[in-house]
Amino acid sequence: MRLNCPNCGWRDIREFTYIGSADFLDRPEPDAPIEVWDDYIHNRTNPDGITRELWFHEQGCGAWLVVTRNTRTHEIINCQLASDVKEAAE
Amino acid sequence: MLEKGYLGGGNVGRNTTIVRANYFLPGNSEFYSHSLKLWEGLEQDLNYNVMLSQRGQISLFHSDGQRDAAIRRGNSIINQGDDAELLSVPELKKMVPYLDYDQARFPIYGAILQRRAGTARHDAVAWGFARGASDRGVDLIQNCEVTGIDIEDGKVTGVQTTRGAIRAKKVAIIVAGRTSKVAAMAGMRLPIESHILQAFVTEGLKPCIDHVISFGMGHFYISQSDKGGLVFGGDLDFYASYAARGNLPTVEHVMEAGMTLMPAIGKARVLRSWGGIMDMTPDGSPIIDKTHIDGLFIDCGWCYGGFKAVPGSGNCMAQLVATGQPHEAARKFRLDRFRTGRGLMDEEGTGMQHNLH
Numbered sequence: 314m315r316l317n318c319p320n321c322g323w324r325d326i327r328e329f330t331y332i333g334s335a336d337f338l339d340r341p342e343p344d345a346p347i348e349v350w351d352d353y354i355h356n357r358t359n360p361d362g363i364t365r366e367l368w369f370h371e372q373g374c375g376a377w378l379v380v381t382r383n384t385r386t387h388e389i390i391n392c393q394l395a396s397d398v399k400e401a402a403e
Numbered sequence: 404m405l406e407k408g409y410l411g412g413g414n415v416g417r418n419t420t421i422v423r424a425n426y427f428l429p430g431n432s433e434f435y436s437h438s439l440k441l442w443e444g445l446e447q448d449l450n451y452n453v454m455l456s457q458r459g460q461i462s463l464f465h466s467d468g469q470r471d472a473a474i475r476r477g478n479s480i481i482n483q484g485d486d487a488e489l490l491s492v493p494e495l496k497k498m499v500p501y502l503d504y505d506q507a508r509f510p511i512y513g514a515i516l517q518r519r520a521g522t523a524r525h526d527a528v529a530w531g532f533a534r535g536a537s538d539r540g541v542d543l544i545q546n547c548e549v550t551g552i553d554i555e556d557g558k559v560t561g562v563q564t565t566r567g568a569i570r571a572k573k574v575a576i577i578v579a580g581r582t583s584k585v586a587a588m589a590g591m592r593l594p595i596e597s598h599i600l601q602a603f604v605t606e607g608l609k610p611c612i613d614h615v616i617s618f619g620m621g622h623f624y625i626s627q628s629d630k631g632g633l634v635f636g637g638d639l640d641f642y643a644s645y646a647a648r649g650n651l652p653t654v655e656h657v658m659e660a661g662m663t664l665m666p667a668i669g670k671a672r673v674l675r676s677w678g679g680i681m682d683m684t685p686d687g688s689p690i691i692d693k694t695h696i697d698g699l700f701i702d703c704g705w706c707y708g709g710f711k712a713v714p715g716s717g718n719c720m721a722q723l724v725a726t727g728q729p730h731e732a733a734r735k736f737r738l739d740r741f742r743t744g745r746g747l748m749d750e751e752g753t754g755m756q757h758n759l760h
Contacts, residue, residue, distance in 0.1 A: 314642075314650045327652045331642040333596065333758050351742040355594035355685050357757065359583035361645040384597070384645045 317392040320374040328372040334358065335365035335379050338399060361385055367395060404541055405564060407548040411529030414579050414679045414709060419602050419636050421615050421626065422711045423460050423520035424485045427476045430735030430748045431688055432483045437732035438715025439485065439519060445714055451531030453523050454629060460520035460615040461490070461499065463664075465509050469619050473515045480517070490514045499616065501667045509620040509663060520615060522626050528713060552589045552699070559589075559698035575700040575724050577716075580645070580680025582703040589696055593703070594685050594741050596757040599640045599678045600707045601649040603657065605671040607631030616664075623660035625668075633671055635661060639681065639707065641758060649678040681707050685741055687760035688748035691719050691729070692738040700724050701738065706760060 314326045334357055341349045358364075362385055368378045377395035382388065424439035426432045446453055464473045477487035492504065495514050504511045537543055544566070551563035552574060561570035576585050580597050608631050617624040622638035637657035640649045654676065662669055684690065684704035689712065691702045702720045705712060719733035740746045741755070753759040
């Protein structure tokens, strides 16, 4: 599997660290109820198919990526900079 | 018992078949101890030869720090009532002379040996349980996929399947890597992420590896099956996957670790490899609990350690479903431990995140 880093191009997954679902970008408010924080930190949709994830280009440019990927086929559909995704959402 | 495919066709039919009770933390420790005792009586209970072979597991350590941790773990295992022995290098050399002891990078300092650990024939375990359950009156329905879980007023009333509806007052979800998909039918979102774990087997060889051996540097463990194949595996690929196959970096890592530990196996040819779908929890420990839906139970989160848990998981889950009370040995496998933070069982001490176990 290779990821298409927007800064560096297609690179081997050995350069990246997987963090988990891109739900991590939607951080709850600090005073949100414990159930909301529990859901944010621990619970996962865990789809069998298309998913959005955060990957860290640790041994490359150091960017955080939002990767759209198929968990059933390992097909990489889209890779964006997490900062761009966050900016677009705001 | 509803099975989407055929009996023994899931993870139980494709694993590295290791049985052990060498866990450290309260919760896990008593459960795996309970499970190992059930393994020891399993052939009598089922009247089926599951080929349990208590050949001993050797867990190597390679530094002073690892030795301290191993001794601490060994003491904890003994306190639980199970067996653990500290092996010095001369003792180890007598048992397993073929390891690469004196290399500069990962010298071997000793090992913890659990003599009651070993392997079992995984297919026989599935068949033995199936026959035992059938004899005791359980209906085993194969090629029957659950497509929905019926819930009325917070109570479970039955399931929808590809072969029709079945009414039931109690439903238990015990589906390993596909837990999230089935639980979603009941509207639940669980602390589970499915990951890939690869394993490998070589062509059949004459007996050469008499124990289960695990490497303490990098992740590698190996045993020899009764057919002669070397069965070995390593770490997860470390990303979510339902593909049932992994990627080459992990293959390379496993092969490198194997060659570092025992160069003698380098000439063996790998016959096949496969990837299993693991239901990973944030702390790397399992869940056996009720859910917020009346009559719906869940047994999941076995991560990469489900095989040795088979008899214990079945026994504890059966008690929970039958009586509504958790079995003493599985009392700490609570679903709400992540929310409350009480009783977390992070054996590796790496943190409470899916990508860390």
